[in-house]
Amino acid sequence: MQIKPILAAMRHHRAGTLLIALQIALTLAIVCNALFIIQQRMTRVSRPSGVDESNLFVVENYWADQSSPQRIDAQMRADLLALRQLGSVQDVAPANSFPLHGSGWDNFVKTTPDQIRSTLDSAIYFADDHTLATLGVRLIAGRNFTSSEVGSQTPPDPMLASEVIISKALAKVTFPQGSALGQTIYVSGGNRPSTVIGVTDTLQAHTVASWMNNYAYNAVLLPARLLTDRTFYLVRARPGQLDAAMRDAPKTLYAQSRMRIINRKDGVLSFAQVRKAAYGRDLGMAILMGIVSMVLLAITAAGIVGLTSFWVGQRRKQIGIRRALGATRHDILSYFLTENLLIGISGVVIGAVLALGINLWMVTQFEMARLSLAYVAIGVVALLLLGQGAVLAPAMRASNVPPVEATRSV
Amino acid sequence: MFGYYVELGLRSLRRNPLLTALMVMAIGFGVAASMITWSVFRAVSGNPIPEKSSQLFTALIDSRGPNNNKGEPPLALNYTDATALIKAHKAEHQTLLYNVSLSVLPADSDSLPFTAAGYATNTDFFSMFDAPFQYGSGWSASDDERHAAVVVISHELNEQLFGGADSVGRDVTLGMHTYRVVGVTAHWDPKPRFYDLFDGNEFGEPVQMYVPFTRAIDLQIDTAGNNNCGSLMDYGNGREAWLRGECVWIPVWVELQTAADVARYRDFLTAYADEQQRAGRFHWAPNVRLRDVANWLDYEHVVPSESRISLMVSLGFFAICLINTIGLLLAKFMRRAPEIGVRRALGAPRRQIYGQFLIEAATVGLAGGLLGLLLTAVGMLGVGLLFEADIARLAHLDLSLVATTLLVAIFATVLAAFYPAWRAAQVQPAWQLKSN
Numbered sequence: 054m055q056i057k058p059i060l061a062a063m064r065h066h067r068a069g070t071l072l073i074a075l076q077i078a079l080t081l082a083i084v085c086n087a088l089f090i091i092q093q094r095m096t097r098v099s100r101p102s103g104v105d106e107s108n109l110f111v112v113e114n115y116w117a118d119q120s121s122p123q124r125i126d127a128q129m130r131a132d133l134l135a136l137r138q139l140g141s142v143q144d145v146a147p148a149n150s151f152p153l154h155g156s157g158w159d160n161f162v163k164t165t166p167d168q169i170r171s172t173l174d175s176a177i178y179f180a181d182d183h184t185l186a187t188l189g190v191r192l193i194a195g196r197n198f199t200s201s202e203v204g205s206q207t208p209p210d211p212m213l214a215s216e217v218i219i220s221k222a223l224a225k226v227t228f229p230q231g232s233a234l235g236q237t238i239y240v241s242g243g244n245r246p247s248t249v250i251g252v253t254d255t256l257q258a259h260t261v262a263s264w265m266n267n268y269a270y271n272a273v274l275l276p277a278r279l280l281t282d283r284t285f286y287l288v289r290a291r292p293g294q295l296d297a298a299m300r301d302a303p304k305t306l307y308a309q310s311r312m313r314i315i316n317r318k319d320g321v322l323s324f325a326q327v328r329k330a331a332y333g334r335d336l337g338m339a340i341l342m343g344i345v346s347m348v349l350l351a352i353t354a355a356g357i358v359g360l361t362s363f364w365v366g367q368r369r370k371q372i373g374i375r376r377a378l379g380a381t382r383h384d385i386l387s388y389f390l391t392e393n394l395l396i397g398i399s400g401v402v403i404g405a406v407l408a409l410g411i412n413l414w415m416v417t418q419f420e421m422a423r424l425s426l427a428y429v430a431i432g433v434v435a436l437l438l439l440g441q442g443a444v445l446a447p448a449m450r451a452s453n454v455p456p457v458e459a460t461r462s463v
Numbered sequence: 464m465f466g467y468y469v470e471l472g473l474r475s476l477r478r479n480p481l482l483t484a485l486m487v488m489a490i491g492f493g494v495a496a497s498m499i500t501w502s503v504f505r506a507v508s509g510n511p512i513p514e515k516s517s518q519l520f521t522a523l524i525d526s527r528g529p530n531n532n533k534g535e536p537p538l539a540l541n542y543t544d545a546t547a548l549i550k551a552h553k554a555e556h557q558t559l560l561y562n563v564s565l566s567v568l569p570a571d572s573d574s575l576p577f578t579a580a581g582y583a584t585n586t587d588f589f590s591m592f593d594a595p596f597q598y599g600s601g602w603s604a605s606d607d608e609r610h611a612a613v614v615v616i617s618h619e620l621n622e623q624l625f626g627g628a629d630s631v632g633r634d635v636t637l638g639m640h641t642y643r644v645v646g647v648t649a650h651w652d653p654k655p656r657f658y659d660l661f662d663g664n665e666f667g668e669p670v671q672m673y674v675p676f677t678r679a680i681d682l683q684i685d686t687a688g689n690n691n692c693g694s695l696m697d698y699g700n701g702r703e704a705w706l707r708g709e710c711v712w713i714p715v716w717v718e719l720q721t722a723a724d725v726a727r728y729r730d731f732l733t734a735y736a737d738e739q740q741r742a743g744r745f746h747w748a749p750n751v752r753l754r755d756v757a758n759w760l761d762y763e764h765v766v767p768s769e770s771r772i773s774l775m776v777s778l779g780f781f782a783i784c785l786i787n788t789i790g791l792l793l794a795k796f797m798r799r800a801p802e803i804g805v806r807r808a809l810g811a812p813r814r815q816i817y818g819q820f821l822i823e824a825a826t827v828g829l830a831g832g833l834l835g836l837l838l839t840a841v842g843m844l845g846v847g848l849l850f851e852a853d854i855a856r857l858a859h860l861d862l863s864l865v866a867t868t869l870l871v872a873i874f875a876t877v878l879a880a881f882y883p884a885w886r887a888a889q890v891q892p893a894w895q896l897k898s899n
Contacts, residue, residue: 068882072790079783083776090772117566117576119639156663161693208685209705282564282685314566314578330851334769337849341500341773345780348492355485356787363794419768 059392069360070396077400077436080353082407085432087342089424094335102152103255105189106324110299111151112286114306115314122207122280128310129278132286135305141290141298146184147278148285150259153331157259162273164227166244175223175271176258179206179279185253187289193221195234195251198276206277212241214275218251222270240273261331263420295323350439357443361389365451372451373458382452389448390441397440401433468819472826479795486791490831493784494872495838496777502864503850504774506857508766511653512593516756519591522548522715524736525750531693536752537711539661545713549585553731554717556591560584561713562662562688563679565638579620580687581672583679591718592658599631599646602675610677614642620671621647640682642674654857657756660763661714662688666853686712729753785879792883796820803887804895813888820884821877828876832869839868
């Protein structure tokens with residue numbers, strides 16, 4: 054295929070050529086970044102929480118009567134007993150927060166008492182001896198709390214935590230050299246030591262907010278019931294009985310005492326709902342970028358079809374002359390395909406530069422990661438293929454122009 | 464002539480249905496994407512208190528030292544500093560607040576209790592933040608001093624508890640204690656809720672009630688918001704020790720009219736921190752901030768980066784749609800070169816050709832705008848998929864958005880048509896007539 058005559062023809066319809074190239078360039082720039090954003094967000098969303106999510110739900114319970122910590126403690130124990138007796142329930146644990154909840158308690162963790170600068174943050178989960186079984190989180194070392202170790206805690210008092218269980222990720226950063234079991238850490242801010250008695254498998258922190266990104270899997274479990282105006286009950290339903298358990302639990306609690314508030318709208322949430330709320334923004338971004346990318350590719354393809362059809366119409370006579378002079382259908386077809394490929398290549402070159410530029414700018418503005426070149430490569434191939442695909446129909450029509458067209462005056 | 468050109472334009476829309484459909488769809492999708500993301504951006508980046516935003520400042524004092532928070536003071540004050548600033552009374556108005564969540568016991572014993580969220584604050588809160596009242600008013604400074612059991616409730620809570628009647632003087636039971644209603648606010652829900660960014664409540668559910676700070680402290684009502692103790696958690700035993708400790712949980716706001724007032728207040732804050740240093744409480748040089756509303760919203764990154772990114776991507780998308788439209792209009796117009804040649808030969812000046820095609824483009828723009836409006840309306844239903852509920856709630860299709868959508872679509876299309884129309888006007892009559 055001769056490229057020279059194509060270039061010469063392009064000079065005659067400079068504007069259209071330029072518009073298609075520009076459109077391909079901008080589309081590539083946006084689609085590359087959009088795909089990259091989708092990939093980043095989906096990686097975040099698909100991170101494991103470490104929790105047996107399919108059978109788990111959460112009851113948010115407010116104590117309506119502002120009773121004393123002692124009374125809250127007594128009522129909590131009674132509630133836990135009653136819930137554990139339900140046929141649809143496998144296990145129950147009290148909690149101040151839980152993975153993906155969004156708010157909760159986090160403390161700085163130290164390995165020496167005299168460390169001044171706080172470097173390591175971790176979620177603090179108040180737990181009892183049923184917490185691990187309820188969450189479905191495995192211990193990879195050490196032992197669980199015993200029921201006698203579980204105390205009760207009012208918030209302004211210093212934390213009682215002579216024994217703690219920590220997550221795998223936290224164990225790894227605090228004791229990179231060896232086992233964390235039996236080691237001493239400081240989790241209460243003050244200089245009260247806590248002994249690590251167990252290490253859990255993966256356990257996510259309470260928030261997926263960006264400030265917690267570096268500590269996303271750090272968690273410390275303290276053996277106490279936290280006595281505040283609000284208590285969460287983590288409930289693990291027996292397999293297949295989630296719906297029943299979610300109906301039964303609030304009824305059972307109200308039967309225990311009516312001086313409590315379980316919000317009708319969102320007082321009982323399945324873990325699927327918790328997850329959806331936690332990653333709402335990420336999923337939304339991914340959906341939006343997906344829609345934008347698809348529509349954008351469709352519009353660019355449509356634009357190429359439209360302009361090429363116009364060119365084919367404009368050049369029917371010239372095509373006829375070429376056919377009359379001996380050019381085959383295939384020659385005509387490959388003329389338009391090559392023309393489109395040339396425009397496409399100039400477009401993707403500009404587009405690749407633009408894509409990287411936009412990404413660099415987003416890195417400075419939004420704490421985004423660097424765009425990997427693989428995405429640019431995928432985008433380049435996709436757009437070139439899209440261009441060839443879009444140009445195929447009008448090019449076929451051009452190749453069907455009969456040689457006799459040369460003799461017609463219009 | 465204008466009416467005739469509009470008619471011509473409408474007719475030509477039908478002439479190349481495929482090209483027209485492509486253009487209308489491109490414009491429709493482009494403008495809809497831009498308008499949906501714009502409506503969200505407009506909601507989250509709005510100025511919640513336009514008349515006073517440059518006169519309201521949050522006061523911050525570094526009570527932690529340079530080892531914490533990269534040299535910036537904590538984002539709220541502790542009890543000691545907050546109450547000291549209010550007591551000093553160095554600004555024209557000053558308020559402090561913290562998030563409380565209290566159970567409400569309805570009068571009839573059959574209804575279940577529910578929780579109401581609000582703030583423990585002082586008398587200046589209502590005038591500083593321009594709270595509108597339906598009945599009564601805020602409480603007085605003397606109520607603050609007497610630690611009075613009074614409450615201001617929202618219009619919505621008043622509906623729920625008293626059926627919307629004037630409830631001033633009646634009693635409400637909150638957290639098992641009785642409060643006398645002194646005021647009912649009209650519907651009031653400034654977004655973002657600039658005064659409580661510390662608790663992450665910028666887009667939270669509307670506030671339901673306000674009680675005096677002094678009373679709430681007496682009743683040992685814990686904060687329902689953030690309590691940030693940094694790494695200095697070791698404040699000793701019990702609530703009193705926590706209260707006197709260095710945990711921050713109280714935003715403080717001051718109203719300062721002039722630049723001189725601001726400078727004076729900053730000096731006062733510095734002097735206060737200096738005094739704390741000399742008293743041995745702070746072991747570092749005074750480090751204070753006064754941030755006005757706009758600065759505070761910006762510093763706390765209230766506008767989610769998702770909203771910015773999606774707006775920019777949508778605008779880029781729209782730009783591509785317009786480039787696409789330029790190409791398609793060019794094809795559409797040039798296809799009619801013979802017709803233009805005839806008109807020109809019959810004496811039509813270039814200006815007329817230009818006008819005709821711009822008006823034709825405007826009809827395309829109008830059609831695209833109408834499609835865009837439809838898509839925007841549909842998209843609004845789906846905003847809940849893209850943003851979390853409390854932000855999605857803020858985005859809505861109002862008259863100004865409808866008008867903007869149509870105007871943007873028409874204006875952008877006409878803009879895109881300038882070059883194709885110019886090319887059409889350049890058509891040489893002789894050329895066209897010859898080949899015919």
